[in-house]
Amino acid sequence: MSTAGFLMMTITMSLVTAITVYLVWRVLTAPQPNDDEE
């Protein structure tokens, strides 16, 4: 695989995966909202 192709693929896939995992982690660890407040 060419260096340019490898770099492009690795950077993009790592970036997209890292952001997705971070956001999912934020959702899963967020405090549960209290329905009684509404």
Place this chain on the structure above:
Amino acid sequence: MSKPNEGWGSRIGLILAMAGNAVGLGNFLRFPIQAVENGGGAFIIPYLVCFLLMGVPLLLIEWTTGRFSGQFGDHTTPFLMQRLDPKRAFWKYLGVFGIFANVAVAAYYCYVESWTMAYIYHSAIGTFADMDQAQVAGFFTAYTDTYQTTTGIPYENVIFFVLCVVLNTWILSKGLAGGVEITAKIGMPLLILFGIFLAIQGVTLTAGEKGAQFDGLVGLDFLWTPQFDSLTNPSVWLAAAGQVFFTLSVGMGTVICFASYIKKRRDVALNAMTAGWLNEFVEVVLGASILIPICVGYFGIDGVVDRVNSGGGFGLAFQSLPYLFQQWGDLLAVVAGIAFFGLLFFAGITSSLAMGTPWMGLLQYEFGWKRETAAWSFGALVLLLGLPTVLFYDKGVFGEYDYWAGTVCLFFFAMMESILFAWVFGIDRGWQEINDGAEIRLPRVYKFILKFITPALLLFVFIGNLFIPIGADWGAAVNNLFAGNGWQFDASSLVGTVSNAGLKAQIAAAELAGNSTAVAQLEERLWYVNGARLLLLTTFVFITALVYIAYRKRLRTQGAPA
């Protein structure tokens, strides 16, 4: 009349349903082809730029509009849109696009979804075993021809289509939490699991093993090696913007309707980002690692380019992959076939279910229909509109639905909703609404992007598609224009499509060649194309009439809007 009590069961269910709505067949079949056709790895640069400047803002607009308007008891796009500017009644007619596009897209989308059901069945029973490449390709052609059968099942494509519509309708009749959300909670993890399994198979494919001629990495190299000169080509940017647009399912009204069931002051910013990036993960990481690496491994780059040019991503998926899976041995062929068409099925059904919500919201909340009745009416409408795409698939009916409902309407609706949100509702109110209850801090630059960049970008894409020059050669077209030679439209431009320029040119060429059979066939195709447009227009007028009746009904019961 008591209002129905719909709602989401859990936050993760909402996010998975939204992500499922966005993840569709295009993530696996359209994205890699677009990348291949538009500069390989360089495509990803305009793609990510468009995602950040157009995709993310549209997600924020639709999630926020839905939550805001949903607090007033509105759950269908015409009234969800009008709520942003209650005094101008015409906004509700913009919302008609948000029902029409879903009904029309569902009609042909369910047909494609039914192919995946049929292919799961045929993979499981080993229909493709011992078939050569030509036979597998011929199987698809025969399958989509209603009057042929290769398996002994008469009207097989119609049977699977009806089954698919009935399944969608049944799930919709169970409601948001009891039907759509449960399907997303089962379907999305399975889809990711199947995707990871197939991506590993694709990337680790080795030349000389399992009949492969090249490594799977050759396919990845082909897909990701950048060609930076393509960045100066406006067509690449148009293709990237189009891909971002379709992959996120924005401009359809489904996101707005789903979000209208979110409770007041609950987060939309983090939820919208999570659903959007989940879709990107499925598309960029999984979607890029399955179809192209496997196909290049067997056909080589030239073979894949030839097949893409003749049949696109669907051709590779339905006419080639079942044959390639057979090279992996009996057991793995069955597992891979079920996994691949299974992931396409889950990608499809989580999207088609979302398409039912704007129509059901209209009937349930404006006309007081029961959920079950509203769901079955959606099924009946999809069946009625979908049958022409099934029976006259090879006459261009499918393509007309896809172009007008699945492309033009979406761009128009998205352009108008971004103007409505940022300029009529007001960017200050809009920004406040986005951040109300937000669990993530959005960069303030998005306020500027939402107001100026996103509407301008959508306008650029819309106008770009309206005026595509001949051969999509923008440089030559501009030079011609300034040289006083006018502007020549490509047959694929909106202007060219409206006037059937492509078909008429083919008829003229056939007449010139004296080929009367071809002339008769093309004229018959023209008739079906115009018939499909008339059917779509009639559906649009019918939905507009329903919205008008609902509006009059509201005026009688609630009075004029404040």
